[in-house]
Amino acid sequence: MGAVISACTKKKSGAVQASASNIVPGTIEEVGAQWIRALQGSEALTSAAALYQGSSHTESQRAARNLDFPHLIVSAGLGLISADAPVPHYAATILAGNDSVLALLSGGDKAARWWRWLQANSPLAQSLDHVLNTSDGPCLIALPQPYLAMIADEVLALPPAALERVRLFSGMQAPQALAHLQMPYDERLDDKSKTYRGTRQNFASRALRHFAETILPGRETQSAAQHALAVDASLADWTAPELTVGQRKTDTELRAILSAHWDAMGGRSTRMLRLLRDDLGIACEQGRFAGLMRDMRATRGGTA
Known part of the structure; x- marks a missing residue:
């Protein structure tokens, strides 16, 4: 059995109980301590699978069910969590805008530093190494570029044999050291005659679902290079939509x-x-x- 790992979503069910907008800026230790207290003060819990909403999350759930793999989620507020874990309704992101954790932190390389701190201190987080150690199949990681960059150091720290079981899905190029593990999905996934069309925002999870449904079954022990060739062969006759310049409106x-x-x-x-x-x-x-x-x-x- 392997694992499916996808990203958290901004859209969530229920009322927010812990919000990064209420945290006072400071060092990572100061911000982190406030955040953990906010999480611990939350009373109502729900499963992570039910908390996250939107098409990206739905696509990832579908892929995990199709493979009968455990589903885990990269959360900017909780760490790497099981979709079955009871969690509070929170609002925190590494993206710009409201509830950005990174906007609270001093210093550089904020996303990677925040992830390391969160993985070490969140009571809900589990390490990627543990996920790979407790499974023996492929680990399918579907993340938008900012989240993939955030966890890249933890992926690269995996033992070589475990790292070779990782398959990456993202709408942007993976870091160079991980590029050989990224599956070669591109705009052909939006072929108008197929069922995998969607927005750029959910590209990674749509690619994951295609891989789970049409590529991986029967090829579980193949290498990343073999999987990449299978993806290319599967998409060979697919056509990327023509790019058009849209009208401009005020x-x-x-x-x-x-x-x-x-x-x-x-x-x-x-x-x-x-x-x-x-x-x-x-x-x-x-x-x-x-x-x-x-x-x-x-x-x-x-x-x-």
């Missing part, structure tokens, strides 16, 4: 368009973004779109 124009389609789309971000980009051919950068949706949701309501 914020006022975009708000009017979003408002006109709000009810039909149920106020859902993923559906709205698809509508703009695919159906209406309108360009809107992800961060800008997220800000517009937050503003509109504050006045109109809806889901993420």
Whole structure:
């Protein structure tokens, strides 16, 4: 049996009990101590599998179920946790914006330092080495680039035999020392005739699901190079969608368009973004779109 490891998601169920926005900036030890106290003060717990929401998490769950592998999650607030673990509803991320832990820390190389501290001090975290030691199959790690970079040192510290069982899935190039373990998925995954299309945000988990469903079964003991060749062969006849330059709109124009389609789309971000980009051919950068949706949701309501 192997393992599936995916990323936490910003969208979560329930009410926030521990938020990085309430932490006072300082050294990593000062910030970390405050954060652990906030987690320990949380009363209501839910399984990590039920806490995280969104298509990326759903795709990763599906891959783990298909393989009957344990599912683990890289959490910026909790460490590497089992999807079965009871956890508090928290708000913490290494990405820019609200609840960014890295914005609280002094010094450089913040993400990697934070991960090392969290793995050593979080009462919920387990080491990647332990995960590999308690399994004998492939370890499939699907993470966006910032999270993959955050845990790269821990991956590289694995014993050679364990490291060779790792397979990486990400929308961006893995660190050079790990590049040979990254599976060669690209824009062909968005072939319009296939069922693996999605947003760039969930690319890693969609690639993971394709690998779990069509590549790994029957090839569990093959090398990373053999797996990469199988991926290339599987995608050989797939076609990447043509890139088009979308129309440019002002914020006022975009708000009017979003408002006109709000009810039909149920106020859902993923559906709205698809509508703009695919159906209406309108360009809107992800961060800008997220800000517009937050503003509109504050006045109109809806889901993420």
